[in-house]
Amino acid sequence: MVDNSSKKSAFQYELLPIEFRSISFHKFGTCLIDKISLTIKSKGITIILGPNGAGKSILMRLLHGLDFPSSGRVLFRGKSTNDTIKSKQAMVFQNAILLRRTVMENLSFVANLQKARKTLQLRELLEEVGLGEKKYIQARQLSGGEKQRLSLARALVLQPELLLLDEPTASLDPYSVQMIETLLIKLRKKNTKIVFITHDLNQARRLAEDIIFIHKGKLEAFQPAQIFFENPDSEFVKAFIEGKLIF
Amino acid sequence: MQLISESFITAFYLLISGDPDLYEIIFLSIKVSLTSLLGSVIIGLPLGAFLAIHRFKFRSLLISILNAMMGMPPVVVGLIVYLYFSRAGPLGFLSLLYTPTAMIIAQMLLVIPIIVALSTQIIEDLHAEYQDLFCSLNVSTSKAVVAYLVDARISLLTVVLAGFGRAISEVGAVSIVGGNIDHLTRVMTTAIALETSKGNLSLALALGFVLLIIAVCVNLLAARAKYWAIDK
Numbered sequence: 001m002v003d004n005s006s007k008k009s010a011f012q013y014e015l016l017p018i019e020f021r022s023i024s025f026h027k028f029g030t031c032l033i034d035k036i037s038l039t040i041k042s043k044g045i046t047i048i049l050g051p052n053g054a055g056k057s058i059l060m061r062l063l064h065g066l067d068f069p070s071s072g073r074v075l076f077r078g079k080s081t082n083d084t085i086k087s088k089q090a091m092v093f094q095n096a097i098l099l100r101r102t103v104m105e106n107l108s109f110v111a112n113l114q115k116a117r118k119t120l121q122l123r124e125l126l127e128e129v130g131l132g133e134k135k136y137i138q139a140r141q142l143s144g145g146e147k148q149r150l151s152l153a154r155a156l157v158l159q160p161e162l163l164l165l166d167e168p169t170a171s172l173d174p175y176s177v178q179m180i181e182t183l184l185i186k187l188r189k190k191n192t193k194i195v196f197i198t199h200d201l202n203q204a205r206r207l208a209e210d211i212i213f214i215h216k217g218k219l220e221a222f223q224p225a226q227i228f229f230e231n232p233d234s235e236f237v238k239a240f241i242e243g244k245l246i247f
Numbered sequence: 248m249q250l251i252s253e254s255f256i257t258a259f260y261l262l263i264s265g266d267p268d269l270y271e272i273i274f275l276s277i278k279v280s281l282t283s284l285l286g287s288v289i290i291g292l293p294l295g296a297f298l299a300i301h302r303f304k305f306r307s308l309l310i311s312i313l314n315a316m317m318g319m320p321p322v323v324v325g326l327i328v329y330l331y332f333s334r335a336g337p338l339g340f341l342s343l344l345y346t347p348t349a350m351i352i353a354q355m356l357l358v359i360p361i362i363v364a365l366s367t368q369i370i371e372d373l374h375a376e377y378q379d380l381f382c383s384l385n386v387s388t389s390k391a392v393v394a395y396l397v398d399a400r401i402s403l404l405t406v407v408l409a410g411f412g413r414a415i416s417e418v419g420a421v422s423i424v425g426g427n428i429d430h431l432t433r434v435m436t437t438a439i440a441l442e443t444s445k446g447n448l449s450l451a452l453a454l455g456f457v458l459l460i461i462a463v464c465v466n467l468l469a470a471r472a473k474y475w476a477i478d479k
């Protein structure tokens with residue numbers, strides 16, 4: 001991976017702590033996020049868990065400023081989202097959104113936006129995600145796993161301080177999952193804060209430092225991963241971990 | 248049937264004979280149509296992109312009007328341009344009536360709604376796909392528009408072809424504002440109309456074949472460009 005430690009040291013964790021201050025989000029008269037308050041202080045990987053329709057993706061969109069809360073605020077080190085704060089973040093979407101261009105052009109489009117990296121570094125990034133041989137292939141011709149790895153590489157072009165991933169490994173083959181996880185672990189070591197949505201409990205056990213569990217738009221738990229898995233204090237969480245149907 | 252075969256032979260003969268009058272008409276047709284198409288693309292594509300990505304009051308009404316304008320009768324457009332550029336009209340001082348420029352303007356008024364309406368739909372679909380990514384990356388509107396135009400280039404090429412088809416085949420508007428003046432504003436379509444009115448059906452049909460050949464050649468070129476764009 002391209003060494004950006006020197007750059008990182010200059011603006012390390014400008015976005016931490018991340019505070020959700022009584023966040024609610026309504027759409028079409030339905031409350032999708034209900035007064036969630038929490039403060040993320042950890043520098044590792046925070047995983048958002050919850051059943052389908054719990055509001056995980058919306059919470060991430062609110063965090064990234066793609067949607068705005070109906071009430072409450074999202075604060076980064078005490079400041080509301082603005083262009084500067086947003087420029088220190090990158091998001092990988094559940095369904096990879098790729099430009100109708102080649103693999104390399106997908107990266108260079110982002111690099112040109114902020115003059116973030118040079119072509120040589122982009123090639124190194126592609127090697128890192130196992131797409132070095134496919135740089136001149138149309139992005140839409142890649143497999144699902146390759147598309148998601150390209151999305152991740154593109155997010156990394158901006159050298160984000162906060163990386164948001166919305167189920168990036170859903171329905172991927174084990175090789176792609178392992179490659180993405182390895183990359184995330186490397187990023188964590190390089191001081192990139194990662195917030196990650198997954199349904200895979202084993203993946204959460206492997207990666208998470210702390211876990212946010214939401215159910216029907218409400219915060220059920222926000223705990224260090226070890227406590228979450230070994231001594232959950234919520235019935236919903238217990239049922240979820242045991243694979244029971246929760247309503 | 249005999250008339251068609253005769254016409255086809257005449258068309259072939261006209262083309263290989265290098266008749267300067269015919270080639271003058273062909274070149275003027277192509278020049279007027281391509282110029283109006285270029286102007287329409289320069290105005291229409293950015294306007295289409297603007298309508299696709301911006302939400303404002305009366306947007307739907309504007310799109311409905313543009314859609315309706317796609318079917319506007321060319322003679323009505325010709326009449327409007329005629330009224331504006333006639334001596335007594337507000338733009339009469341420009342003395343453009345019965346010139347290729349007036350024909351280009353008339354054709355642009357016919358082609359722009361096609362380019363805008365169709366490109367709006369194409370770019371709107373792409374915008375729905377890219378919106379979250381561009382919002383996430385803080386992509387400026389101008390850069391987003393360029394990205395949409397680049398990424399939708401293959402579909403937009405079809406739109407441009409539709410515009411060219413409208414321009415090259417148009418007769419009503421150009422005959423009103425151009426006047427079908429020999430060696431000045433006579434184009435393929437007005438020449439066909441003239442020969443038909445003179446009862447010279449064989450020559451009219453031959454000119455029609457020539458027009459068809461031009462249209463086919465342009466479409467083949469566009470198809471080649473499409474494959475090139477896809478391969479790239």
